[in-house]
Amino acid sequence: MKKLFLLLVLAPAVQAQTVPTFSQDIAPLIFQHCTSCHRVGEVAPFSLTNYAEVSSHGQTIKAVTASHYMPPWKPDPRYRHYLYENTLTAAEITLLRTWVDGGMPPGNPALTPPLPVYPAGSQLGTPDLVVPMRQKFTHQGNGQDMYRVFVLPVNLPADRDVAAIEFRAGNKRIVHHAIIGMDTTAQAAALDAADPGYGYTQFGGFGFTPLETNFAGWVPGAQARFYPAGLGKRLYRRASLLVLVHYGPAFTTQTDSSVINIFFARSPVTRAVRTVPAISPFALTNGPFTIPAGQVVTFHASQLIPVEASFLSVLPHSHLLARRWKIWAVKPNGDTIRLVKIGDWDFRWQGNYRFPSIVRVPAGSRLEADITYDNTAQNFANPSSPPRTVSWGESTTDEMVLAYFDLVPYRPGDENIVLATAPATVPTPNARLGLTVFPNPAAALATAAFELPRAAAATLTLLDETGRTVRTLALARATPTGPQRWPVPLDKLPAGLYFLRLEADGSSQTEKLVVQ
Numbered sequence: 001m002k003k004l005f006l007l008l009v010l011a012p013a014v015q016a017q018t019v020p021t022f023s024q025d026i027a028p029l030i031f032q033h034c035t036s037c038h039r040v041g042e043v044a045p046f047s048l049t050n051y052a053e054v055s056s057h058g059q060t061i062k063a064v065t066a067s068h069y070m071p072p073w074k075p076d077p078r079y080r081h082y083l084y085e086n087t088l089t090a091a092e093i094t095l096l097r098t099w100v101d102g103g104m105p106p107g108n109p110a111l112t113p114p115l116p117v118y119p120a121g122s123q124l125g126t127p128d129l130v131v132p133m134r135q136k137f138t139h140q141g142n143g144q145d146m147y148r149v150f151v152l153p154v155n156l157p158a159d160r161d162v163a164a165i166e167f168r169a170g171n172k173r174i175v176h177h178a179i180i181g182m183d184t185t186a187q188a189a190a191l192d193a194a195d196p197g198y199g200y201t202q203f204g205g206f207g208f209t210p211l212e213t214n215f216a217g218w219v220p221g222a223q224a225r226f227y228p229a230g231l232g233k234r235l236y237r238r239a240s241l242l243v244l245v246h247y248g249p250a251f252t253t254q255t256d257s258s259v260i261n262i263f264f265a266r267s268p269v270t271r272a273v274r275t276v277p278a279i280s281p282f283a284l285t286n287g288p289f290t291i292p293a294g295q296v297v298t299f300h301a302s303q304l305i306p307v308e309a310s311f312l313s314v315l316p317h318s319h320l321l322a323r324r325w326k327i328w329a330v331k332p333n334g335d336t337i338r339l340v341k342i343g344d345w346d347f348r349w350q351g352n353y354r355f356p357s358i359v360r361v362p363a364g365s366r367l368e369a370d371i372t373y374d375n376t377a378q379n380f381a382n383p384s385s386p387p388r389t390v391s392w393g394e395s396t397t398d399e400m401v402l403a404y405f406d407l408v409p410y411r412p413g414d415e416n417i418v419l420a421t422a423p424a425t426v427p428t429p430n431a432r433l434g435l436t437v438f439p440n441p442a443a444a445l446a447t448a449a450f451e452l453p454r455a456a457a458a459t460l461t462l463l464d465e466t467g468r469t470v471r472t473l474a475l476a477r478a479t480p481t482g483p484q485r486w487p488v489p490l491d492k493l494p495a496g497l498y499f500l501r502l503e504a505d506g507s508s509q510t511e512k513l514v515v516q
Contacts, residue, residue: 020099021107022051028508029096030054031116033071033086039118043172043221049115055104062100065093072221072349079326079341081497081514082353083419083440084225089463089499113507123223124164127261129154131241137198139174141253145246145395149206150199151188152241152260161269162233165216166224166261167243174254176246176396177219177317182212183240203394206242214275214404215241216260219317221349224261228419231312231408232269235262248396271408273312278303279327279369279403281392291321291375291399293387298324299401301369305329308363308410312419313354314340316371317402320347320381321390324372327403332364339367347381352406356441356514358414371401434509435502437488441514446488450502450509458504460486462513470498490515 020026030048038048048054054061064070071086088096099105119125131152139146169175183189187208191200206213215233216224227233241260281289283301291297316325322345329337340353375387383397384390390399408414418439435450448460460473470493473486488500493515501510 019102019105020095021105022054022099023107023109023112024508025095025107026054026099027051027112028510029088029092031113032510033088035116036118036123041121051106051109051112055106058100058104062097065096072346074342074344074346074349074351075353076341076343077497080338081356083356084223084354085497085512091463111507113509121168121259122166122261124166124226124261124263127166128264129156129262130259131262132259133170133198133243133257135198136255136257137245138253138255139247139250141251143249143251145176145249147201147203147394148199148245148247149188149191149202150243150245151183151192152243154235154237154239154241156235156237156239158237160235160237161265162235162262163265163269164224164226164261164263165233166263167216167218168259168261169218169256170258171254171256172220174247174250174256175218175258176248178217178246178258179214179244180216180218180260181206181210181242181244182215182236183210183242184236184238185210188240188242202244206244210242211236211239214277217275217315217404219315219350220347222315222351225352225354226263227265227269227273227312228417229265229267230270231273232265233273234269246394246396271411273406273408276405276407277402278305278367278405279316279401281401283367283369284401289392289399289401291373291390293384293389294376296323296372296374296376298370298372301367301371301401303367305361305365305367306363309361309407310410310414310417311339311355311359311361312406312408313352315350315352315404316340316342317350317400317404318345318347318371318373319396319399320383321373321375321379321399322347322371323374323379325369325403326371327367327369329361329365329367331362337361337365352404354406354419357419358417360410360415369403373399435500435511437500437511437513440512441516442488442490443516444489444491446490446500446513448484448486448488448500448502450484450504458484458502460488461501461503462488463499463501463510464496488513 034048038044038046040047046057065088073086075082077087131154133150137148167178167180191207195201279301281287283303285300285302314327325342325345327339329339337359375390377387435448437446437448461469462471464470495516498513498515499510500513501508
């Protein structure tokens with residue numbers, strides 16, 4: 001009886017010790033998966049940069065992570081993996097729920113990892129060139145969409161190779177999307193001069209065919225990325241960047257002043273990346289592109305690839321009625337190349353999904369796509385009540401079917417090019433450890449690079465997609481300060497997505513690793 005009494009008394013204390021804390025368990029997750037967007041000046045509606053902010057939104061975090069609404073990563077990881085995937089494992093979701101249900105204990109503040117250092121006004125770092133709109137544009141609150149082209153002269157003294165182009169929406173409440181072109185003539189300036197006010201109105205394109213019609217672009221949820229060394233685009237001297245901004249309907253008059261950040265290449269660009277809209281209404285096999293009111297319709301597209309190409313990324317685009325996307329390629333020999341599958345389309349979270357390595361698509365292959373639209377009252381995103389018949393159009397309440405691909409002409413060996421950018425170009429989730437993994441994807445062996453602030457015991461743990469420990473590497477009991485590189489053997493592991501976790505000096509950091 002005495003032993004049973006002791007167990008009953010001690011049980012709550014034992015259980016309390018198992019509740020995770022913010023400082024050691026939750027902060028590393030939030031800083032890695034959430035804070036890049038949940039901070040001042042970024043797209044999220046509130047900040048998650050410290051215990052007070054995170055705990056005040058604890059119940060919301062628990063709900064949106066359990067439903068997989070957050071983090072907002074839409075491609076199906078069972079179909080294909082990409083670089084920069086932002087997903088939580090089942091074990092991490094359980095950890096967040098346990099912390100919230102356990103009262104959200106703060107833990108020891110001294111053990112909280114430092115907040116990542118994020119650049120101001122950019123997701124990528126300090127740009128080499130900032131090209132702003134020359135003045136604010138006023139979007140009338142009349143409930144109407146507006147397509148406006150702004151001509152932004154660059155006036156470089158010489159042509160420059162470009163490694164990344166980042167559009168920064170000035171007013172995210174009204175900027176629907178943006179397409180960036182490049183003009184080396186005076187045609188855009190003439191159109192601007194002929195239209196009263198700043199910029200010129202143009203539905204569907206730039207009003208002429210400039211040198212570059214898809215220099216870069218932005219849709220809600222998309223983030224700019226660096227091209228790998230040797231790949232990129234060319235910005236010509238005395239050129240003008242053309243920004244076609246789609247302003248969504250607003251019922252209060254608002255202003256916007258967006259900017260473009262340009263990052264120059266550190267090594268010569270020897271291969272120019274093209275951005276091609278390979279899936280469009282012209283590729284539909286069961287058109288025309290009309291979605292009757294009250295119906296769910298699936299369109300199929302098929303497009304011949306006439307020359308051998310190396311695909312870097314895919315960006316599907318549609319509006320509010322879209323529900324599902326699936327794109328694949330069929331080689332001439334009948335083999336299938338999986339490209340992207342999205343089972344729960346959300347207009348607010350679109351992206352340019354970059355493959356871990358270049359995807360070779362042989363000449364004579366066909367791009368195939370299935371896109372499903374729900375034009376019923378059961379689709380809560382439907383902008384029309386009651387539903388109305390919808391077809392192709394530039395308005396938010398119209399629909400589109402587009403898929404863009406970044407590509408270059410194929411060269412032998414392209415399929416071995418890893419598309420991850422240099423680690424220095426991406427903010428590390430934990431400034432104290434700075435863990436990076438390369439090559440990524442990897443086959444038999446990867447390398448973990450990190451740096452400790454002081455000598456300490458360190459452990460590398462390899463987890464599978466479910467959070468199960470696969471391998472543990474206990475490093476030296478006193479791993480020295482300074483840069484470290486440790487081999488991570490991957491032999492006999494099934495191909496798929498894994499997580500490498502580094503724990504040292506009271507801090508931890510986790511990085512994704514794709515095993516081929």
